Amino acid sequence: MTDTDTSPRSVTIERTGPGHFVATNARGGTVAFGGASDDGTEFTPVELLLAALGGCTAIDVDVATSRHAEPARFSVAVTGNKVNDEHGNHMTDLTVTFSVSFPDGEGDGDGGGADRARAILPRAVKSSHDRLCTVSRTVELGTPVTARVQEA
Known part of the structure; x- marks a missing residue:
């Protein structure tokens, strides 16, 4: 694109x-x-934002890893702090933490699929965060938001 x-x-x-x-x-x-x-x-809207941040990267990571092996566990925790300061209400310290495991010996038939999935997991998370996830990229780039009222 x-x-x-x-x-x-x-x-x-x-x-x-x-x-x-x-x-x-x-x-x-x-x-x-x-x-x-x-x-x-x-x-709440803030919780939806957190879900969008984690969900966007979760989808990217799932696509990249599950083609090699089905995860035994795939969980994403998204945290942040809501603050009110000179900038008004906003979130700080946003963190997306993945907890993913793959069973030993499961995968694409040669027994190495789970090993490949484990190996690419960190790259998949980084790639999603750095390039692919529209939600986190938009938050980090600081895209302006326009609010307006339409005449009824």
Whole structure:
């Protein structure tokens, strides 16, 4: 993809009740979310951001490693600190931590698939972070966000 190529993405967000919303993508998929409340289990927008950061790289890593061996465990923890300072509310210290294991001797038939998957795991994580994951690349590059009101 060149620097002039674009591939538009979008979601629509509808209010379903006080502090509750549903985002719908162009394919019809939905995810409910809301504000932080003691009684709600819905994700907050910050939690959705954390899930997007981890999920984006998880997909890249899964594609790269699972072609060699099916993981015995594949877990991603995403953490950060929400702060309020002279820049307003924002997240700091974002960390995506992979915990992935492959069974011994499982793989592509010659017994080396799991070894290959283990060997490429660090490269796959780095490649996703440095080039492939649109979410983390966008956060790190600091892309401006425009907020506007459309006349009803």
